[in-house]
Amino acid sequence: MRLLGYADRLSVPAGGRIEFKVSCELPEFAPSLVRLRRGGSPVHECDLLEDDVAADLPASVPGRVQVARAGSYVEAAVREDVTVHGAGLAAWIFPTLLDGEQTVLALTAPDGSAGYRLTVTAEGCALRDAAGTELARLDVAPVLRQWSWVAGQVSPEGEVRLELHRPGQAAPQVQESHLPVPRVQGTGFPEPARGAAPAWRGGLLRVGAGGRGAPTGFFNGKLARPLVSATGWSPGATARLAAGADAMTVLGSAGVSALALGRDPASVTVTDDGALTTGGAVVNRPASAVPGPFWRCTETDVRRVPAEYDALRLHEDDLDDAGWETDVALTVPADLPSGAYALKVRAGEHVDRVPFVVTPAAGARPAPVLVVLPTWTYLAYANWRTYAEFEEERVGLYGERRGVDPRDRWLARHPELGKSLYDVHTDGSGVMYSSRARPIINIRPDYYTPTTRGLRHFAQDLSLLHWLDGRREDYAVITDDELEDRGADALARHRVVITGSHPEYSSARMLDAYEDFTAHGGRLMYLGGNGFYHVTNRHPGPSGAIEIRRARGSTTAWASGAGEEHLSGTGEPGGLWRWRGRAPQRAFGVGMTAQGFDKASGYRRTPQSRAVDWVFDGVDVAVGEIFGDEGPGLGGAAGDEIDRADVALGTPADAVVLATSVGHSSSIVLVADDRTISYAAPVSPDPRVRADIVVFGRPGGGAVFAVGSIAWSTAMTHKGGDNDVSRITANVLDRFRDHPDPVVGA
Template identity: 90%
Template sequence: MDELGEPVRLLGYADRLSVPAGGRIEFKVSSELPEFTPSLVRLRRGGSPVHECDLLEDDVAAELPASVPGRVQVARAGSYVEAAVREDVTVHGAGLAAWIFPTLLDGEQTVLALTAPDGSAGYRLAVTSDAVVLRDASGTELSRLAVAPVLRQWSFLAATLSPTGEARMELHRPGRTTPMVQESHIHEPAGQESGFPEPREAGAWRGGLLRIGAGGRGAPTGFFNGKLARPIVSAAGWSAEATARLAAGEAAVDVLGATGVSALALGREPAAATVADDGALTTGGTVVNRPASAVPGPFWRCTETDFRRVPGEYDALHLHEDDLDDAGWDTDVALTVPADLPSGAYALKVRTGEHVDRIPFVVTPPAGARPAPVLVVLPTWTYLAYANWRTYAEFEEERVGLYGERRGVDPRDRWLARHPELGKSLYDVHTDGSGVMYSSRARPIVNIRPDYYTPTTRGLRHFAQDLSLLHWLDARGEDYAVITDDEIEDRGADALSGHRVVITGSHPEYSSARMLDAYESFTAHGGRLMYLGGNGFYHVTNRHAGPSGAIEIRRARGSTTAWASAAGEEHLSGTGEPGGLWRWRGRAPQRAFGVGMTAQGFDKASGYRRTAQSRAVDWVFDGVDAAVGEVFGDEGPGLGGAAGDEIDRADVALGTPADAVVLATSVGHSSSIVLVADDRTISYAAPVAPDPRVRADIVVFGRPGGGAVFAVGSIAWSTAMTHKGGDNDVSRITANVLDRFREHPEPVEGA
């Protein structure tokens, strides 16, 4: 790849992010080259020529083909719902209607489409920035209402076509007591004064396909951007009186009956990938590419924000042309992981000449294996939250101001910016400006790579950084295993049971209630936890069932956030629970982990000053030169210190245990390290500068039954551990705590 990011000619993904030893994992690869060579490697350390360290990997013997034929595979973004029309239903004329809340009116966007089995006949109702259009299957315009729905307001749209060719279109816009109507007859020959063409329909047909939010018989086209509710499709037209009743909110089957009518219940089961049909035109629909659900519809009364309490008011989906849940690529390489393969981070390395991609995955211990003394949990839900984050390339110049310098961009990000079909991160917004709520693993993700360059930290972050922790453990000869967030979500506390010490990754930001419960149970039953990161356990997150492994968030107001959920949309569609921050649910990270998110900034990291309290657990500082009051950890790669990027503080008011020992507190942060919005309030008192809450705290505390927690309060910590090949105070402190937690029956008391 050159600096322009040209080209990425070899790219793939796995059907999962983790697999037990002895299990099967499949890889999907798109190659513009005639063939590629697959191999299995164990990832030892992240890096590349542009990082401050080299990538380290070991070849691993595996049963893989010597070469695989290359083929181009394409992801198709855009969400919609489709349903097969029953074959015993005859379509002769049609009725198409829906409530719509357009959020972007660029081009012509399909609201509803009804198509014959062979695509030769059909009807498509669409909207533009200045009109509503009815077309036939060939694209010929049958009728046009020269007025558009109001952007970001609900309107009711209906088009009916009788077997004899009478067409009627209605648009009910807010603030108007009467609808706008267009009536016409489409069977007059071309050249007549009416101006309508000769009919292009091939008469009546049986069966076919219904699509909501997209057109086309094969690959979908003309995606609708916005919320859509109460779609109604009929195999024959209906009266103007019936349209008026539907616009008033009466149920479609009450007005039209069920025979030959589709009334897909879009919001009834927000977590489902299928939609029931209250009518009899179809047997139900399939939701494609996971549009936003659990969003209020046109009859939301604004008295309840929990969709579970008023399901009839949450009868909409928010469709986007750039939604992607599953790229749907075919498998090119299948691997049965050797049953004796040690747990760790691995990758399928695919290569053709200078073109290389490493598709990472974690090998977890097989069922029944002896628990290793040390268990590392890689925060894969955070990796997914940031998956294919596009702002590094899209806002490169703006980031120069944020960083105070030009740090460069990974060339793959420039390429990604030109490929919206690969889906976005939870920090991005859709083309209509609404926030991205879902992120899945079933697609190529260019920034979950061991050699990915992150400008935020001048090199390593997330997966590539967490490999540094594994490399550090390898250098110490530790007996450890690796799992991911998914194993904890699947098995709860059982995923941690039996291990003496559990170590987190550098940024475990996104977590579910089941995960929090598992960690709390682990330490309550004698387990020792080392939280070696920052901004952890922050966002309420849920994982949806299904092969894509999609995670979901809602971004509530009152937090540092890339976007905010719309009114009435702060409950997760998968569970119904309130989204936003765990802090506002009474589960601030301080309660279980001792520290919680307090500030962020990316110009430079700082060091920590050792506190007088630390004398009570002097063993933490064995071999460390820093005495009480002195600073350590103010050197290192990346941002240049151990306390930086995103940092956490201890706070008894937020749940830090009263007996927690604050070992050290960061010092010397610049004005670019800013307090999170969670803590900002209006005050008439003169502000204290610098704000004392802008700090990273290192804490340690015991739990009843011999459990313990050690937390460092900084994402930058594990990067600083690698300074001078691990010969540094940050590394020594970590090693002291690990040894104590692993071996000592009383992990926190003084030596």
Template identity: 40%
Template sequence: MVSVMGYADRRSVRVGEHIQFKVSVDGAPTYRATIVRLIGAQTFPAPHAPEFKVEVMACPVNGEHKGQHHEIPIGSYAEIPTHPKLSRLTSCTLAASIWPTLPGSGEQAILGTVDGAGGLGLHLDKEGRLALVVGGQHFVLPRKLRPRRWCFVAASLDAETGTAIVYAREAELYQFDTLGAANQRFAKVPTPAPSERPFRIAAAHDGPKAIRHFNGKIERPRVLGRALSLTDLGRLALAGPAGPAHIDAIADWDLSRDISSEIVSDLSHNGLWGRTVNLPTRAVAGSNWNAERHDWRAVPDQYGAIHFHDDDIYDALWPTAFEVTIPAGWKSTTYALHLEAGDAEFWVPFFVRPKHGEAKARCAFLVPTCTYAAYANFRSRVEGRWSELYHGRVTVLDRTDFLMEEYPDLGSSTYDPHRDGSLTLYSSMMRPVTNFRPTGRVYKFCQDMFFIAWLEHRRIPYEIVTDDDLHAEGIAAISDYACIFTGSHPEYYSTEMLDAVESFLRRGGRFMYLGGNGFYWRTAYHPTLPGVVEVRRAGQGFLASDVERESHMSFTGEIAGTWHRVGRPPNLIAGVGMVTQGFDACTGYRRTKESHDPRAAFIFEGVREEVVGDFGVLMGGAAGYEIDRHDVALGSPRHSLRLASSFNHTNVYDISVPAFTDLVPKWSEDAPDPVRADIVFFETPGGGAVFSVGSIAWSGSLSWNGYDNNIDRITRNVLMRFIDPTPFRMPEGA
């Protein structure tokens, strides 16, 4: 079967800048590339849904290209460049503490230079037993290592006598059932031949490729320049992972240093520094974690482990197929590279911004690329057992969804477990992303295209800013605009993004939150690597274990979890906060008395109905999918107006309530009152204002009845007032 996939080096590009595209094709000699502008998405039939318009842009890369298949080098490890000190090891000791998660699941390299019959290494054999590997031979300690137990492991090799000791000692704080030390002596052990391969931690070599990836944590890997005696090995095991370099160290890697980076620091005098590949998880608890702190910055020596996975992926590293320079005449909006080969297709969307300092529109669409990244290759929607339950309907999938099954190396999203059961914490856009497209499930990017269709239909001048820009540039990314409005689901927010929106509002900016479940999870961008975010689910143990003791971001050190848990609930900035989700049916909002307050008169101008949004292409209403509620106790401003509330949500919404709030779920026919989406408005002290709809499904109603409906009217009313420079005034007494 033919398949074609691609990705870009960035999501956001200004006029005059370049964007590079990477393409792989399987089963066909060529592929067709077309750069298009996207208006709408391939969703539901007209007349109620927007028409899907794809405009071909004049671009030199359009046309047939010779195709090539590229693999994705999945699996993380650390690599130290080839150095004579590590290439010509004779008598030596290899040691580390390990916490294997999949022992017995194929051979796994802990450290060394093994490449076929060459090199030297300390491995777990395919049975999960510790093995010294030298000259292609395995010298195996018979005991199997137990999963998820810390174990000091070492091999001491005496080249003069041709003997070796392989040693393991399980040692975990607070366990009553740890196994003691075990060792095995071996004779006729060959002297390692010199190896020109780089030294690796958590992988072996197959030529330049990395194989035999280790699954689990590795702490304080070391190479010592002599063969330690059994007594010395015992001392080293008991010494623990912290402390200065070993006196005999050729290399002594302290993984508690430079946790936010790819750097692997060597404490020895040899400067054998390395770097991690494919972002293994850092800031994870080590063997000496003493239950006192959760913040690795306070006790870095207790977070000196790295958790490697054979399915970690940061960058697919495909060569650039072609580069596009954005011409001056291109409007700031949404575009895509459309790839076709045989009957297969793939989309690589990107967003064009105006040249720096040349913004002209009064408003900007703040595209939630941070959320797209957190959900990139959302494998659980295909593979997960619970997806259908909380969606309340049979799952609908297409060929592109199944690319994740055909090509497991595409990796996972932050919702999915690794192969070893630990939750994926990092998610990257530097790989093909199957759910970032204007087709398939109407959710995230695909649904956000409803806003583009609406803006185009209403001929509202707008420009684009992405979350990536907001994070990188702060308020400067949006300060040219009077009003910014979100997509349907801006769930993932970095501190920098939230601070930028708040500063914008304090300076009189206007903010329209036109979605649901927004500003929910604190998210971190990597300090140096582009296109990758980190999410840790602290406070919501239903997604993973170990969320508490590893509850600080490795990228930034910040407390992780929901913004509510962190102490900055979404209600503070949006006036509403997430309640629950349900995807089986949507409903409308009933206006409250507060909607008739003169402060809100501009919002409902021309709207006669008391119930609004009781229609829409997304399950029949503007209120639904994921919904947020006004709650002063959680930080909604006291002067905020709750203008309308949705009602009569189905009991599928009740299922998720306990996951998100402390409400007691009731499986009643009518959803309990707290399960509702609220439309909220409030002014800010600098002359700004906020309008929130608290529902993902809002955008699905804009195009109803040929765009002639009260959701369109309300959204336009607010946008037109929000781009008017006349300051909003705080109400009396606020």
């Protein structure tokens, strides 16, 4: 892609400011503002619809190439009043991928003319100077996925010592040498005597990466208790430090750095317990809230034993913020209607659309209908690259070849743009964080999703907005971020709240907001499936990164390591809300039960639905008959990922199951959450593999309607909206918006 960009946020209020960062290989590009009306493209079953919007934008902008740099590390400036003369560098390391030479610690003079790097490879460990000259080497490597302590020292007199303490060894591996003849100029100090260590003031300390400019040689694995001294330390001190003694007790603080990597897991800064630096900055958000080398395996909650969680998990492909500079800044017109928009950038035949949501201006009259777009789910899937990387495997999953968006093939060649929460890092560990501060290829209105033969996530949710436009509804749009920021206040004063098609990733504050809304008379339409499933939270900071930990015992792409199942941002246990006692059925009536992507099905109307006949006004479907078995994409309204009602999981006892899906193939499989070993003969088909449509009231006039399927809103578009799924949705919306009467029994 020769033209692509991203915004500094996914939503902005009318009258607010939003900035766009663009990489363009052509001399210039032309920006414009468009309102997105419907997702699609020539390869979809519908066309993209957009309206031009007048905006104060330049006619053209000079093109420039901007590059993202992946790889996580910690960086700290050495105090200018500290003289470095010799050095000691040591850390506990838990390598997970020893591919090439990786830097554990690097200490560099301000001009890069002097310094030291402690490195590891699959063959051994080395201590190098700033020029890369090997000062000492051990031909014994740390053990993969086990803790080791590695230390390198250079005394002011030029004596070099390198040692490695590996688990199970009675004595450390040690190699001693002496510095070569120095060739150092311009440090402000006299040239050192033959074989003595150079001296300098200030400089840079990096943990997990080398280099004075752009970082290099990223370390892959956990790293804890990094220790740097401006002069080195004695062999006796080394033994005590390797045994776990406190660095400040052994060495004191003067001229010593002891960065407390895990002390504040939610922070992007690190305190230095020593006086060598003023503290460090965490770059590209390595995983925190992970146990260190002295974890006793008796407690898995970081909040209870924070001293045992003193490590960071670093990766060469971590990315939190691409760091691009702003090319276009837009002050959104104060009277711009709330909705989905995009900055459309064009350079010759190349076009990209950077989407964002315009939310209502502060103090605006609340629209009767509010749509919450599930942007945290968009981020969870952001730059998911498996469509291109596992194309042949997906042929087996789908039973047919569905094609791949060409942008996915391009993305597979550009790992520097960061991964999704469904991917793993190069060392095989799961991706725990996903940020909006980078180009996200699959949040585009014309993105093609093979899973559904076209529309999914953002592009699909545009279909819902198009349907509302067709009805001339008075509605506003917000995102998960506004819901997290404002809680229940974000929903208050709106009569009806409608979710997107796949609100899978939610925080406790978001769940509380929905429950508060319906408890105080609000009406909620959950028009999707697999919603409110994963415990999620957002880290503070400009990147807007969300975080999850994937627990075992669920349908998951990877599982968190031992002791790593608590979120670093909040300390709360991750995994599924179901295992926290907040299964989606409690608040929304239905919850995730099965998934499959060969074909969607229809629903059979139940006898209980007679209690709410108004739902089926104008729908020629009698009790026992099937509806919703046609539509674009997967060919029906009940498909992709589906939810069931279950009183045992919290579905209100008075909820009315209006319809239940039928005819699912054997490819639609029960989630792992519900699969257990049993000696009883299995029931086939499993009765839990179904999508349920439910409606129920709440005290005070609140109500919930849930459809139990991601495919529902796509099916609403069948025949231009002239279908039963669309009519049922319209009946519920009209009733919820206009009638104060109870939804059941009246």
